[in-house]
Amino acid sequence: MSHFGRSGPPDIRDTFSLLVLNISFRTTADDLFPLFDRYGKVVDVFIPRDRRTGDSRGFAFVRYRYADEAQKAIDRLDGRNVDGRNIMVQFAKYGPNAEPIRKGRVIEEVEKSQERSRSRSPRPRHRDDHRDRERRRRSRTRSRERYGRDRDRDYHRHSRSRSKSKSRSLSPEYKDHRSGRDDGKQRSKSRSKSRSKSRSKSRSRSRSRSRSYHSASPIRHSASPRKTPTPCRSPADNGSPEKQTNGKGSPPSCSVSPSPQHAGSRSPGSDGKE
DNA sequence: GTTGAGCGTT
Numbered sequence: 001m002s003h004f005g006r007s008g009p010p011d012i013r014d015t016f017s018l019l020v021l022n023i024s025f026r027t028t029a030d031d032l033f034p035l036f037d038r039y040g041k042v043v044d045v046f047i048p049r050d051r052r053t054g055d056s057r058g059f060a061f062v063r064y065r066y067a068d069e070a071q072k073a074i075d076r077l078d079g080r081n082v083d084g085r086n087i088m089v090q091f092a093k094y095g096p097n098a099e100p101i102r103k104g105r106v107i108e109e110v111e112k113s114q115e116r117s118r119s120r121s122p123r124p125r126h127r128d129d130h131r132d133r134e135r136r137r138r139s140r141t142r143s144r145e146r147y148g149r150d151r152d153r154d155y156h157r158h159s160r161s162r163s164k165s166k167s168r169s170l171s172p173e174y175k176d177h178r179s180g181r182d183d184g185k186q187r188s189k190s191r192s193k194s195r196s197k198s199r200s201k202s203r204s205r206s207r208s209r210s211r212s213y214h215s216a217s218p219i220r221h222s223a224s225p226r227k228t229p230t231p232c233r234s235p236a237d238n239g240s241p242e243k244q245t246n247g248k249g250s251p252p253s254c255s256v257s258p259s260p261q262h263a264g265s266r267s268p269g270s271d272g273k274e
Numbered sequence: 275g276t277t278g279a280g281c282g283t284t
Contacts, residue, residue: 002283017282019280021279021280022278022280025276025277025278026275046282048281048282057282058277058278058280059279060282061281061282061283085278092281092282093281117277244283
């Protein structure tokens with residue numbers, strides 16, 4: 001999907017892609033196009049979006065017809081404040097059209113622009129990585145999608161072992177994911193049609209993280225303190241465990257079997273109405 | 275309504 005509504009990239013024969021980082025999540029291709037088009041012939045503007053939420057991922061690709069124009073755009077727009085954030089423009093490296101850059105002399109300008117960009121925006125390399133962890137986890141759990149950005153590296157490392165485990169670990173994940181998302185969609189539709197999109201998104205993300213955290217932590221599975229008292233409870237007690245827990249009072253009473261005692265000791269006639 | 279390192283689409 002590109003800015004021009006065509007399917008896929010228009011023509012990557014001799015285009016030069018620029019990577020535009022640090023754009024606002026609200027910034028769209030229509031916002032970037034006039035900006036970049038002033039400095040040259042923009043072939044396409046593409047903003048990668050999250051497949052689930054459909055939201056912008058915070059960066060964009062701008063394709064120029066000529067490298068010198070692209071370089072000019074870098075020089076002009078790098079560090080420019082767009083939509084409240086100063087964007088960073090540099091040549092794309094891992095794109096489908098990164099080849100003309102490697103072939104041509106533009107590689108020098110790439111390094112130059114990167115150096116300039118680095119010195120101009122000395123952002124710390126602190127990766128706090130709540131997102132990084134999420135990304136790693138997502139890449140692993142949703143490895144069936146070709147969305148993994150580590151596919152170049154990971155595929156060569158252990159693509160086989162991963163493909164085997166993915167089928168098994170994917171089934172419950174996928175099922176839970178679908179039901180969770182569907183639930184969010186229904187709920188947001190019930191409340192309001194248009195505005196709760198982001199809310200359902202964040203909720204979905206939160207849910208997906210917690211559920212994965214649950215399934216992705218086998219250590220907690222056995223070491224969990226709350227896991228110990230739970231096996232005593234029956235799934236039916238979830239409705240009102242306080243009545244029985246408070247009444248009987250003792251969790252150790254789980255050792256005995258409540259079922260036969262329930263029907264045997266008690267009077268079947270008088271207790272039945274309770 | 276939120277997030278903020280990075281490299282891409284039917």
